[in-house]
Amino acid sequence: MSDVIVIDGCEINAWDDEVLDELVTGGVSGVHATCAVWEGPRDALRNLAAWNRRFRAPDALVELASTAADIRDAAARGRIAVLLGFQNTSPIEDDLELVEQFSTLGVRVMQLTYNIQNLVGGSCYEPSDSGLSRYGELVVGEMNRVRMLVDLSHVGERTSFDAIQVSQAPVAITHANPRSFLDNPRNKSDLLLKELAAAGGVVGCTLYPLFMAGGPAQTLDGFCAMIEQLCADIGVEHVAIGSDLTRKWSDAHLTWLRDGRWRPAADPPPVWPQWPSWFSSAADFPTLEQGLRDRGIGEQDVAAILGGNWMRLFGEVFGA
């Protein structure tokens, strides 16, 4: 691996030593780790505490990062920087002030909705999206105040447009692809991606098979061609990676991740997708890097896509 700073914009693993070793093998310097999907405040506290335990383990490979500088420092020490994040606003419930509390506890990223409509806005899977609620506007404002990154990955289109407009800081889509690559509710329209970019945001292209055309049969070159096209469409400085790796979860846990405490009547039971042969863990980041090079993308742009763009966004949103 080159001396590029590699950042994975989203992983949601059942973290263990092997998963952490995969990050080391892949040369990943920083990862945004999901600490809540459906959890309320109580269980979110517990999930964050599990990371504290990992951070203070003897010979820990990981350390807490709150700023772009923290990621650079961790990389210099050969350790992996972890940005703690929520893929839902469920941990703050209806209590705006919990945004700051979780920020104090290290949470730097929060997705406005997960797979269902919530207090803040509409999800990408809802038949109708209300847009950002009144409470949602306050949440985005409070996130801006405490410098927490707004994530729109699972958020409905209308709510996403509203959030981009309301937010005083650039926002992210940490893990999704363009709908032009695969027409799926979790992927994003060209217009949304352009507005995100116009507001200084970054999209992390995802390797999650269900959101790639052809699923696990998609090729490395095809995925990199999609990235190349997206760079042409919205500007290379707004394009990054957010693998959405889900390493080591049990089948039982999948139902929790996907459906939480109930399943929409129309939805089939969830199954784990197969990952593409060329990307099945963070250890495959060098393969991805080579794939981008093989498209003829220049060194500087490859470095921007693999981590530089996240670092720029983190610097802007999190401050010093």
Next chain:
Amino acid sequence: MSDVIVIDGCEINAWDDEVLDELVTGGVSGVHATCAVWEGPRDALRNLAAWNRRFRAPDALVELASTAADIRDAAARGRIAVLLGFQNTSPIEDDLELVEQFSTLGVRVMQLTYNIQNLVGGSCYEPSDSGLSRYGELVVGEMNRVRMLVDLSHVGERTSFDAIQVSQAPVAITHANPRSFLDNPRNKSDLLLKELAAAGGVVGCTLYPLFMAGGPAQTLDGFCAMIEQLCADIGVEHVAIGSDLTRKWSDAHLTWLRDGRWRPAADPPPVWPQWPSWFSSAADFPTLEQGLRDRGIGEQDVAAILGGNWMRLFGEVFGA
């Protein structure tokens, strides 16, 4: 008021501008403010957030303190330093790791039990006290690790002795009196007070009327005589003030404070006690100071009792 640093070891007010002004009038530099009595993690988060709001209000009179140095700095700026505390371990439930989470959020003091037996140990009101539970031992150890002060004010005697023995740092009784002054379950035996002192701890003598002989009829001189005697018994460096002021609460709230979600069958409905004419708010700290002087207690000892001893303990327990 002299240039003594005055610390109130415990107040549990319905805080408003008038209550804060009383602290200013009383020359109080630091106060340990109760942020939970029966609350679980969710509501404890919310109560702590209310303090964040006060701390960042324009022209705030109060600021968060985590160390003795913070209190000195706040005093130098003419602001009141607030140590956040819990009068129960209910905010951590059965989850040891929440100790660190609440510590990160600013909680510096935690009482092991409130008015009923809990996961950690026995309360002073229980007919039988199990002593510190196995979980309780872990909690004290974790509090030591994150430098949180153990408070025994409402804790049963046997659990208190256990905690003093198990704790690797000195502990506090932030608000109680000697049983020799008034024989009440909330007051402390001579032996316990001596063990507390031998381990480097501090007891904050309380003005709460129910725990003073004669209640509101107790005189300033009588209260100060009790303090003088306590200093003779356990050493002046272990004696301080913890008023237990309960300013501005409604009658309805009293039931919550005293009984939580149920009332022991034998207990009568609680009523607010009348406070003594010479101490009805923090504005009366100068009266208390004068009362100590009138007993012939020397300047240095008066300063130690009014705040110096808390500062020494905070320095030792919280570190730099």
